Amino acid sequence: MVFIPHPESRITYLIHFMINVLVVDDSAFSRRIITKILESIPDVKVVETATDGQDALKKVIRTRPDLITLDLEMPLMDGFTFLRWVMNNMPTPVIVVSAQEADENVFKAMDLGAVDFLVKPTRHASMQLEEIKADLIEKVLAIPLLKMRKIKERLQSEETKAPSVAPVTTAGDRPRVICIASSTGGPPAIQTILSELPKGFEVPILVAQHMPPAFTALFAERLNKYTSMVVKEAANEDVLQPSTVYIAPGGKHLVVEKRSNKYILLHKDKQLDPKYSPSANVLFSSVADEMDGRAVGTVLTGMGDDGREGSKKLKTKGAVIIAESEQTAIIFGMPQETIRAGVVDHILPLHEIARQFTTLCQ
Known part of the structure; x- marks a missing residue:
């Protein structure tokens, strides 16, 4: 050993x-x-x-x-x-x-x-x-x-599900945004979550999936087939909109900036965090700085520790942190590192995460 x-x-x-x-x-x-x-x-x-x-x-x-x-x-x-x-x-x-x-x-x-x-x-x-x-x-x-067994289980359990309709609620103190971090095993995990969100789900979602340039736009296009939300690769100067999923572009970082009463998405150079690109830590940290803790940080399957430091910063602002459980994570590295940091509120198998999003965002 x-x-x-x-x-x-x-x-x-x-x-x-x-x-x-x-x-x-x-x-x-x-x-x-x-x-x-x-x-x-x-x-x-x-x-x-x-x-x-x-x-x-x-x-x-x-x-x-x-x-x-x-x-x-x-x-x-x-x-x-x-x-x-x-x-x-x-x-x-x-x-x-x-x-x-x-x-x-x-x-x-x-x-x-x-x-x-x-x-x-x-x-x-x-x-x-x-x-x-x-x-x-x-x-x-x-x-x-x-864990190869988990990939086999995912392939066997995949089935088309008709999305339910999201309950109509007032904004109140519900999260302004959901952030997702993922690496190895992330694309099918994100696809599963989005496909299980109900129709009418309004809270925007920001995704930092470790992926090469050119493929993040294709990934967004593919995800559009599985959800009633609009999925797109985040463009520089995009205004954060409800019912929209933004995929951080490969080879760059995505951050949020508040301007007046709007939230603007900006691209940042890879050198801001050369270890991971796009970086969940960079994305989560900017959300913590600009959105007063009204956010959900979610760390899914992947190797390494991306998302840990960003989750810690989100938690200091009062955000809710979710980690995918070892039960379903293809690689438990990123979720495990975040759990060890002591900032996670919910440790959930993949098939329960969309339901938790819906509960938190009512």
Whole structure:
């Protein structure tokens, strides 16, 4: 059992077993670079590589890896078909390593059970692929914290639910905004919460989901299919509106500023918090400063501790803090760190969070 403070990772993890990896990509160059990155990590071994889905099926059965990195666009059998088979027959953590042009395909893959994704800088064979090194290392080191059983349970329990109608209430002292922090496992968790909120839910929601630039707009567009609220990537100088969900743009930070009787959303440079981008700590702190504690801070699944410091600041202003419970969090890192800070009011499984939002916002 050893601690791995890898120089390319922002976080130290406890590794107590060898992580065996299967690398699946139709590009020989990509397979070679990804293998090189993975084998730079102590206690990580690439046990096999595969050129397409059919090849990968044979090798996943033979090697039974702890982790699979998966390209989506391949000949003979594509990544989606392979992913469906794996999740139905041999549930295994899968990190999608996708070309930028794949766009919404990465969200389709996460619907099928992939735990996270990385974007290749270019579709062509290029040493630029090494730019994903730090992010890939961090995601791989989180695998020992990941609960595959919870992903399987989520896939089995997903069903279409007709939203109820929100009760009509006066504003009173109800929260002015709900803030959500999430990382690995966050996109399907956010989708679940939004799909379970009742029609007519008015309190705006601000989301800091760790995600690359260009994908946050696609994520917002996708979420619009699952909720009666309006979902959009937050634009600079947006005025906070009721019944709207704002996704913080990838590669930037989102903050709130009060001007007269309006709340304005602003983009801030990544250097404000280079550790996470977008940063929940930055978002939560700005809400604490500008909204007098009339807020709900929510920390969902994810590795690391983003959201902890922001939640502490929100709590000093009187906000309500919710953390996703270990029962449903794919990775319990972020919620656990916030709970340990002693500021959490409600520790809830994912399927109870929307109901708690509704209760708090009546």
